[in-house]
Amino acid sequence: MAAFYPQFAESWRRLLASIGGRRVAVIGHARPDGDCIGAQVGLAHMLRGLGHEAVCVNGDPVPRRLQFLTGGEAFIRPGDLPETAKEWAAIFVDCADHARAGDRLKAYFSAPIGNVDHHLSNQGYAEHNLVDATSAATCEILAGVALDEGIDLNAIAAQALYTGILTDTGQFRFAATSQRCFILxxxxxxxxxxxxxxxxxLYERESRGKLQLLQHFLGSLRLECGGRVCLGTLSAGIFEQTGTTAEDTEGLVDYARSIAGVDIGGLIEQRPDGGVKASLRAKEAAYRVDLVAAEFGGGGHACAAGLNVKTPASDFIGKLLASLARRLAAVDAERRQ
Amino acid sequence: MAAFYPQFAESWRRLLASIGGRRVAVIGHARPDGDCIGAQVGLAHMLRGLGHEAVCVNGDPVPRRLQFLTGGEAFIRPGDLPETAKEWAAIFVDCADHARAGDRLKAYFSAPIGNVDHHLSNQGYAEHNLVDATSAATCEILAGVALDEGIDLNAIAAQALYTGILTDTGQFRFAATSQRCFILxxxxxxxxxxxxxxxxxLYERESRGKLQLLQHFLGSLRLECGGRVCLGTLSAGIFEQTGTTAEDTEGLVDYARSIAGVDIGGLIEQRPDGGVKASLRAKEAAYRVDLVAAEFGGGGHACAAGLNVKTPASDFIGKLLASLARRLAAVDAERRQ
Structure with missing residues (x-):
């Protein structure tokens, strides 16, 4: 079998050599998703299998629905790091930039030896960078390197890496889903x-409240911008009413985007403080919803971005729609050229 | 590479030999799903590649959301079959029994030469039966046989067979999702x-009405049998109200099953004729919802079964719940042993 990532063979070996007997901190990003937690657990097991000492560090806790894949792995929070942790060898996974791990972990681990990631915007902020934007998931890179290097993967590592590929491909359906994803x-x-x-x-342990939240969100959907934008709103108090938390909003915005003819879907969450949290999802990268989010102080990817504002939803939605309409017009103009 | 289906090598060759220069009708089941249409299109292309003449026949039209995978394949409806069609060689795909294609096609093609299927209850009603219940999809069997036999698959056949595996594994997550599924x-x-x-x-071209149907279904969910069964109901008239069709019910029942603690989810569809169509989905094969469906004249798989009754929902639901309660008790008793 040909190597999956021949271009990383040298970097991987140098990365291992850089560890030099130190404990390794495998660091993921804030508000971690399946690919982040999967990559942290998978890499920690790979390193242990090679005789290194490894711990997982994350600024936020492992979400409830991802706990199954940790195999009991203890995740260290920044506040629990010992003073000696500054001496550990730091490998960042699934972090497009150094700050994605949170300012505290960035400051703590200011000179990463490793950076394993699949985000297009990753500029390579570590000593050894295994970055490939053609990969659907950071876990895909790690699984490929493990197979290339003949590293044994135990069942916990295999499940962790599998889950990362599963979640970051949207169950094997996003554009980056390749033959390599399936082989791995x-x-x-x-x-x-x-x-x-x-x-x-991931998908069969929903709470009754989560489905009530979805029902509420579906009932709130409205088409805007000539049917090219679909927004849904979660009103303040809906979490209490349905017995849910902000974690349960995951995936809701995809329903807004899923409608035929809709280019951009959005979720507007009214916060108890009177402000708004918004998530935007585009069907195509050309729509660059990160640019729309940036107008409101937010950010993200071309197809998935988010923002927080302190203004009430009634004021915000009009401004958001105006911004979205400008993006649609800009993309239309580019396409006419 | 070892063969995927060595047990079918002989049957497949005999099946081809039985065609004997006749035109082949590749027949699927009524209310076809992705695995059915995918298998029909895939097999038709495989047969043509081997020099046979093949047409697809189905009692119902190809659902709108599956049309992308047909590659322009014309599906013949029973009413459009010429008198000479009785002489064609008939291969049934994804039909657990001969009647699944509909009474009319069963009568028309009364002596099938082939039966390719993955349903547990398939008794082998054709001259040559390629039936394997360990497979997640009929398309998985066909793809495996194509690779085993060195049959070229063009892009249309590949997409068709891929889609069948995708849909019948629930996007690679149902219990039958194996390494073989991923390799294929x-x-x-x-x-x-x-x-x-x-x-x-499949998932980004929903109609507004479909999401309204989902909203209605979510609002109707009720937990039964101590929270181990969740049933949702689509009332008569809901299709007109939301501008949807029976086709749009696909996937709804999965929401009923997805709740934590629920072992079996169900969709009760009230028919305009006063009868009921029900779909049942279990989280584990042990629950054998096909046995429950069989009590009402239906059938299917251990984890996914369906039935039609002429009695109104008000009469039926109590009987269904009693049957489900007996199944749960039977499984509990087996597990205690």
Whole structure:
């Protein structure tokens, strides 16, 4: 079998050599998703299998729905790091830039030895950078490197890396889903990853309240900008009413985007403080919803961005729609050229 | 590479030999899903590549959301079959029994030469039966046989077979999702299947009405049997009210099953004729919802079954719940042993 990532063979070996007997901190990003937690757990196991000492560090806790994949791995929070942690060898995973781990972890681990990531905007902020934007997931890179290097993956690592590929491909359907994703998923299944368990834990353990939240969100959907934008709103108090938390909003905005003819979907969450949190999802990268979010002090990716404002929803939505209309017009103008 | 389905090598060759220069009708089941249409299109292309003449026949039209995978394939409806069609060689795909294609097609093609299927309850009603209940999809069997036999798959066939595996594994997450599914999916991508296109067509082109139907269904969910069963109801007239059709119910029942603690989810669809169509989905095969469906004249798989009754929902639901309660008790008793 040809190597999956021949371009990383040298960097990987140098990265390992740089550890030099130190404990390794495998660091993920704030508000971690499946690819982040999967990559942290997977890499920690890979390193231990190679004789290194490794711990996982994250600024935020592991979300409830991802706890199944940790295999009992203890995640260290910034406040629990010992003073000696500054001496550890730091490898950042799934972090497009150094600050994605949070300012505190960036300051703590100011000179990373490793950076494993698949984000297009990653400029390579570490000593050894394994960055490939053609990969659908950071876990895809780690699984490929593990197979290339003949590193044994135990069932916990296999399930963790599988889950990262699963979630960051949107269940194998986003544009970056390649033959390599499927080959690696199959290899991970052969090493103990259980697709049905991941599917069950991620998609079959919803709370009744989460479905009520979805019902509420669906009822609030309205088409704007000639049917090219679809916005849904979660009113203040809906979390209490349905017994849910902000974590439960995950995935809701995808319903707004999923409608035929809609280019951009949005979720408007009215905060108890009177402000608004908004999430935007575009069907195509050309819409650059990160530019729209940036107008309100937010940011993100071309297809997925978010923002927080202190103004009430009644004021904000009109401004958001005006900004979205300008983006649509700009894209239309580019396409006419 | 070892063969995927060595047990079918002989049957497949005999099946081809039985065609004997006749035109082949590739027949699917009524109310076709992705695995059915995918298998019909995939097999028709495989047969043509081997020099046979093949047409697809189905009692119902190809659902709008599946049309992308047909590659322009014309599907013949029973009313459009010429008198001479009785002489065609009939291969049934994804039909657990002969009658699943509809009474009319069963009568028309009364002596099938082939039966390719993955349903547990398939008894083998054709001259040559390629039936394997360990497979997640009929398309998985066909893709495996194509690779085993060295049959070229063009991009249309690859996309069709890929889509069948995708939909019948619930996006690679149901219990039957195996390493073989991923290896075959990867091989199909290498032959031109496009996961992002399938994902877009299947999951990013919803109608506004479909989301309203989902909203209605979520609002109707009720927990039964101590929270282990969740049933949702679509009242008569809801299709007109939301501008949807029976086709749009696909996937709804999965929401009923997705709740934590629920073992079996159900969708009760009130028919205009006063009867009921019900779909049942279990989280684990042990629950054998096909046995419950069979009590009402229906059938299916251990985890996914369906039935139609002529009694009104008000009469039916009590009987269904009693049957489900007996199944739960039976499974509990088995587990205590």
């Amino acid at each position: 998923a199959g290899e991970l299944v052969a090493r103990g990853a259980e697709p049905a368990v991941a599917g069950y834990e | 999916a990867g091989e199909l991508v290498a032959r031109g299947a496009e996961p992002a296109v399938a994902g877009y067509e």
